[in-house]
Amino acid sequence: MKPGYCDRLTRGFYTRDVLDVAPDLLGKVLSVRLPDDTVVRSAITEVEAYRGDGDLACHASKGRTDRTEVMFHEGGKVYIYLIYGIHWMLNVVTSTEDVPQAVLIRGVEQCYGPGRVSRFFSVDRSYYGEDLTLSPRIWIADGDKPSQIKTGCRIGIDYAGDYWKSRPWRFFV
DNA sequence: TCAGTGATTAGG
DNA sequence: CTAATCACTGAG
Numbered sequence: 001m002k003p004g005y006c007d008r009l010t011r012g013f014y015t016r017d018v019l020d021v022a023p024d025l026l027g028k029v030l031s032v033r034l035p036d037d038t039v040v041r042s043a044i045t046e047v048e049a050y051r052g053d054g055d056l057a058c059h060a061s062k063g064r065t066d067r068t069e070v071m072f073h074e075g076g077k078v079y080i081y082l083i084y085g086i087h088w089m090l091n092v093v094t095s096t097e098d099v100p101q102a103v104l105i106r107g108v109e110q111c112y113g114p115g116r117v118s119r120f121f122s123v124d125r126s127y128y129g130e131d132l133t134l135s136p137r138i139w140i141a142d143g144d145k146p147s148q149i150k151t152g153c154r155i156g157i158d159y160a161g162d163y164w165k166s167r168p169w170r171f172f173v
Numbered sequence: 174t175c176a177g178t179g180a181t182t183a184g185g
Numbered sequence: 186c187t188a189a190t191c192a193c194t195g196a197g
Contacts, residue, residue: 048192057192067181085178087193104192115193125180156192 007142011133014075018094018101021075022049023149023171025092029141030108032121040121043143046107046172048154050091052100055167057160060100070129071100078130078138080123087115088124092132092140106155107172146173 009028014021031041050058059081060068070079071093079091079102091102106114118124123138132139151168158165 050192059192062182065182081192082178082180083191084193085180085191087178089192091192106192113194154192159191 008133008139009142011074011076014092014094014132015096016075016094018049018051018103019169021092021094022047022103022169024145025103025105025140026149026171026173027143027146029143030105030121031139031141032123033137034122041141042108042110042120044105044108044140046105046112046170048104048106049169049171050102050104050154051169052095055160056164057154057157058100058102060102064100068100071102072098073129075101076131076133078123078127078132080118080125080128082125083115088118089114090118090121090123090127106170149173 025044025047027043029041029043031039033039053061055061060071064072067081070077074097075094077093079093080088083089090105093102095101104114105117108117111120130138150172152170153166154170
């Protein structure tokens with residue numbers, strides 16, 4: 001077994017509600033195998049939860065489109081999209097089929113900022129839909145649960161209105 | 174503080 | 186087809 005396979009998180013971790021999965025992702029180790037076979041790893045330090053069709057901050061609240069399609073799939077897949085023409089936003093799909101939810105990875109130990117995270121791991125559009133429980137090039141490994149978890153409001157979603165903007169769905173170490 | 178950058182989306 | 190929007194970053 002190659003490193004990363006033995007402690008890889010399995011389906012059951014992801015097929016729970018996003019508000020349970022998001023804080024549980026803190027301390028877990030995001031891992032990417034590059035084309036040259038080196039593996040980049042870093043523990044997750046900050047995430048945000050986006051929860052289904054009611055959450056106006058969630059892309060899936062506008063319905064099923066080519067971009068949001070994977071959020072309607074069973075948890076454990078990658079949802080990644082380009083923002084401002086420059087930055088890739090890496091998300092983990094959670095919950096069960098037809099319940100669109102995702103967790104945005106905002107920070108890892110090596111760097112902070114969702115755009116920087118994707119650059120650090122060299123992930124882009126080609127990772128859209130990749131299955132974290134099966135993929136040979138991206139997975140999440142078990143890691144130490146942080147002793148303390150903080151919460152706050154999600155960032156950059158002014159368009160979603162006061163109610164959704166004020167949900168404390170950002171989790172960080 | 175603010176421009177850059179291009180995929181995605183709704184609307185004609 | 187067009188135009189607006191955008192879960193951000195880095196330079197000034």
